[in-house]
Structures are given as structure tokens and as C-alpha cells.
Amino acid sequence: xxxxxxxxxxxxxxxxxxxxxxxxxxxxxxxxxxxxxxxxxxxxxxxxxxxxxxxxxxxxxxxxxxxxxxxxxxxxxxxxxxxxxxxxxxxxxxxxxxxxxxxxxxxxxxxxxxxxxxxxxxxxxxxxxxxxxxxxxxxxxxxxxxxxxxxxxxxxxxxxxxxxxxxxxxxxxxxxxxxxxxxxxxxxxxxxxxxxxxxxxxxxxxxxxxxxxxxxxxxxxxxxxxxxxxxxxxxxxxxxxxxxxxxxxxxxxxxxxxxxxxxxxxxxxxxxxxxxxxxxxxxxxxxxxxxxxxxxxxxxxxxxxxxxxxxxxxxxxxxxxxxxxxxxxxxxxxxxxxxxxxxxxxxxxxxxxxxxxxxxxxxxxxxxxxxxxxxxxxxxxxxxxxxxxxxxxxxxxxxxxxxxxxxxxxxxxxxxxxxxxxxxxxxxxxxxxxxxxxxxxxxxxxxxxxxxxxxxxxxxxxxxxxxxxxxxxxx
Ligand SMILES: Cc1cc2nc3c(=O)[nH]c(=O)nc-3n(C[C@H](O)[C@H](O)[C@H](O)COP(=O)(O)OP(=O)(O)OC[C@H]3O[C@@H](n4cnc5c(N)ncnc54)[C@H](O)[C@@H]3O)c2cc1C
Ligand SMILES: Cc1cc2nc3c(=O)[nH]c(=O)nc-3n(C[C@H](O)[C@H](O)[C@H](O)COP(=O)(O)O)c2cc1C
Numbered sequence: 320x321x322x323x324x325x326x327x328x329x330x331x332x333x334x335x336x337x338x339x340x341x342x343x344x345x346x347x348x349x350x351x352x353x354x355x356x357x358x359x360x361x362x363x364x365x366x367x368x369x370x371x372x373x374x375x376x377x378x379x380x381x382x383x384x385x386x387x388x389x390x391x392x393x394x395x396x397x398x399x400x401x402x403x404x405x406x407x408x409x410x411x412x413x414x415x416x417x418x419x420x421x422x423x424x425x426x427x428x429x430x431x432x433x434x435x436x437x438x439x440x441x442x443x444x445x446x447x448x449x450x451x452x453x454x455x456x457x458x459x460x461x462x463x464x465x466x467x468x469x470x471x472x473x474x475x476x477x478x479x480x481x482x483x484x485x486x487x488x489x490x491x492x493x494x495x496x497x498x499x500x501x502x503x504x505x506x507x508x509x510x511x512x513x514x515x516x517x518x519x520x521x522x523x524x525x526x527x528x529x530x531x532x533x534x535x536x537x538x539x540x541x542x543x544x545x546x547x548x549x550x551x552x553x554x555x556x557x558x559x560x561x562x563x564x565x566x567x568x569x570x571x572x573x574x575x576x577x578x579x580x581x582x583x584x585x586x587x588x589x590x591x592x593x594x595x596x597x598x599x600x601x602x603x604x605x606x607x608x609x610x611x612x613x614x615x616x617x618x619x620x621x622x623x624x625x626x627x628x629x630x631x632x633x634x635x636x637x638x639x640x641x642x643x644x645x646x647x648x649x650x651x652x653x654x655x656x657x658x659x660x661x662x663x664x665x666x667x668x669x670x671x672x673x674x675x676x677x678x679x680x681x682x683x684x685x686x687x688x689x690x691x692x693x694x695x696x697x698x699x700x701x702x703x704x705x706x707x708x709x710x711x712x713x714x715x716x717x718x719x720x721x722x723x724x725x726x727x728x729x730x731x732x733x734x735x736x737x738x739x740x741x742x743x744x745x746x747x748x749x750x751x752x753x754x755x756x757x758x759x760x761x762x763x764x765x766x767x768x769x770x771x772x773x774x775x776x777x778x779x780x781x782x783x784x785x786x787x788x789x790x791x792x793x794x
Pocket of ligand 2: 384
């Protein structure tokens, strides 16, 4: 077209196209902000309705947060004023000023608080919070956990004990939910119904799993000493359009098991996988490592996804927003992306989102990313290397540092790379960078956290968590 238009006309056309795309990106951003504001405004109390019931969540991967919102909606429909917040956003005055507070708290690490609640656990639940008088507060606690961990519901229990020690009065005994079991959730709804003084508290939707079709599967690391990792592509089986999601979100997969063959309840539990793609890719892409159980058999869900499930076969799946691993307010910040193994999935989705913004706005630069990725052998486990090299050539990635623990050069892990580049780390953080960590909790996330604290100091790392500039998707 440029050939048949004069130069000024071509320039004008390009400027108009550029402005149109900027407007589209701005409009999408505004719409997202408006949706968030609408969700909060829908729960605002009517004037003079008294202090709202605090519905506070301590969540890592979103289950506790999802239950908090369902709780709040049900109470709101029953006519009660409510305020939903992350526990980490709450200070002593907010607690002292409230009359009723409901806590939905999951547990991570080894009985620890989820990241978003870590500053609350450290600052308020430490000795420093001992002077707090909560005797005018009535509370309810739902603790989420998994009884296969040693410190079952550790944080929910500690929180409950701490509240009671400060005089808070329980409206009912703490409820503990083992792997989101339905019985405990039904009990929670029943207690809420009693609290709201209504027999017909609005039902909340149980998660809907729908069939998704496996369109493609590729073995990413043949020959590796590590467990086999696969790239999967899935679309809705009924041909319906892809649902919306953002970089950072997860899917939950529910593999059908033959109960008659002696499968226990645990087998029915959905498994999470971090999405490695964006809706604009036209499918949900996952990176799944086939795990091997102690008896040598493959893990139930990863074994099915990487082997049992035939191409074009279907699997029950649903998308889950993972608010605490999304880009949120970090859209314009530099990104430090740290991960290992299948943790690359979440980092890849964030890099794709950055690339998409560049494409949509025709910008030649945006805040750069620094990728630190660890695996076993460079010859086999440099997943998506071509893509990463291209992003680096395009300037989207300023530095890509690879750590291969089984290469002849010696054992190097991502935490060692961070240590080696401590000066750059300090500079990027001083420049406003946000940190995203995705992959193994054991061996990686803890060691990375330790290097961060050593390099930046506890106070700064806690500040980053509080500001949403240190986010993790670790498992
Ligand atoms: C937030 C989050 C994100 C995740 N993202 C990813 C991702 O992107 N990619 C990915 O590959 N994984 C991811 N995972 C891990 C994934 O959800 C599964 O935990 C993993 O695939 C193993 O599940 P499985 O059903 O295959 O194994 P399971 O059958 O549940 O077994 C898992 C392990 O538990 C032990 N085990 C359990 N039951 C038995 C038994 N009966 N006998 C012997 N041993 C047993 C074994 O050690 C085994 O290796 C993520 C997890 C979380 C929480
Ligand atoms: C890496 C990891 C560590 C966990 N550690 C514990 C634990 O120590 N104790 C426990 O009861 N549950 C533990 N859990 C289970 C979670 O608390 C449980 O899955 C919860 O429902 C997650 O809720 P969320 O999505 O709100 O974070 C752990 C889960 C993961 C993935």
C-alpha cells in the first residue's frame, strides 16, 4: 500500500494506526481496572450499615482468596456489609476497629504463612503485636491445608491461637479443610449462614471442570538425566472460544480415576499447572514434568498428561486466576525472572505478555527483563532456547543467565547466579524492578530468598513483598 500512497500520506496512516493501537491497549487496561473496581464496589456497605465484616485471606495460589470472595458475596447477598482484603493489607487499627472478622488462611513452606501474609506474621504476630487488645472482635477461622504435610494447617492454627490470645472471641471452632474437602467447606457455609442469621445463604458455585482437547505434545528434554518434561497444547473440546486469562494464571487438571480399582480420595484431588502461554497464542500451553513415585510408577496426573492421554483425547480442566503471580501494578517495571525446571512456564507467559505489549503498541523498547533459569544439562534442558535467544536479540531480555547443575563445568544453580550478579541485583531493585520466582519450593525458592535477604537485607525484601514487587509461584 505504501507504494501507491505519497510519503506524507503513508506517514500519517502509520501514525494513525499507532495511535489506534495505543488507544486499544489503554482501553483494555482501563477495562481491567474498572472490572476490579466494580467487584469491590459491588460489596460496599450501604451508608450507615455499621462497620463491615472483614473477610481476610492469606493465600498463595488463590484458593483461600477465591473462598474469601465467595464468602463475601454470600454475606453481602444476605444484607451484611463486607470488606475483602489480603491479611497482609491489614494493620492493627483495622483489626481493632472491626467487630467481626473471618479469616481464610492457607499454609505454605513448612507450616508457614503464604508470601502475602508473611509481613503480617512477622510484624503483628511477633512479640511486637502482644499489646494488641482484640477483645471487641468476634472471629471465624477457616484453615486450608494438606494433611500429607507435617505442619498441617500450621499457619491457620497459629493465626487462630494468636487472635484468641489477644482476646478475640471465636463465633465457632476453627474449621480445617484438608485439600479443599467439600465437607469442611459445607461446614463453613453452614456457620456463615448461622452468622448471617439466614437459613438460605446463597449457594456458591462449585468449580466447573470442562473437557479440554490435547492438540499437541512435545518431549522437551530427550536424553536428559532429569525427569522428562513435555510441552502440551490444549483447547476447549467443544470448540468454544478460549476463556480469558493472564500471564501468571494456573490450570487445575482433574484426572479421572477408577475408584473400583482402589483409588483413594487423594487421587481425585485436582493438580495445578502454571500456564505457559497467552490467549493470543490460541491455546493453553503447559510444561509438565512426569514425576515418578517411590514405587517407580508415574505420578497420577503428570503421568496421564505426558503419556496416558492420547493426542486428541480430552481431560477435565479449569482455569484459575492466580492474582498474586500476575503482573498487576508491575506492568511498567523491569522484571527479574527467576526459575527452574517447569517453573519456566510462568516466566515464559510473562515474557510473552511483554512481547505482546511491544507488538501491540509498536514500541521499540519497554522495561527490560532479566532471566535467571536453572536446569540440569545444557545439551538437553535449555527449554525454549530459540525463543529466549530471540527475545534477547530483540532487547526484551537484557540478560539471560542459565545455570546447569549437571554440566561438566560444575554444579551451578540460580541462587549462585544471583549471588554472582549481586551488584546488578541491587541496581535493578533500586531502579524499581519486580521479582518473579517460579518453580521448586525445595532447593530453589528458599535458596533464592536467602540470597535476596543477604544481598538486599530483610527489611527491603519484606518491603518488596508488601509492595507486590516480589511474587512467587512455587511448589
Ligand atoms: C501452584 C502450583 C503450580 C504447579 N505448576 C506445575 C507446572 O507448571 N508443571 C508441573 O509439571 N508441575 C506443576 N505443579 C505440580 C503439579 O501440580 C503436581 O503436583 C505434579 O504434576 C505431581 O502430580 P501427580 O499427580 O503426577 O503425582 P502424584 O500421583 O500426586 O504423586 C506426587 C508425588 O507424591 C508422592 N506420592 C503421592 N502419592 C503417592 C502414592 N500413592 N505412592 C507413592 N508416592 C506417592 C510421590 O513422591 C510423587 O512423586 C504445580 C503445583 C502447584 C501447587
Ligand atoms: C509448596 C506447598 C507447600 C505447602 N505446605 C503446607 C504445609 O506445610 N501445611 C499444610 O497444611 N498445607 C500445605 N500446603 C497445602 C496448601 O496450604 C493448600 O493446598 C491450600 O489449599 C492452598 O491454598 P491457596 O491456593 O490459597 O494458597 C502446601 C502446598 C504447597 C503447594
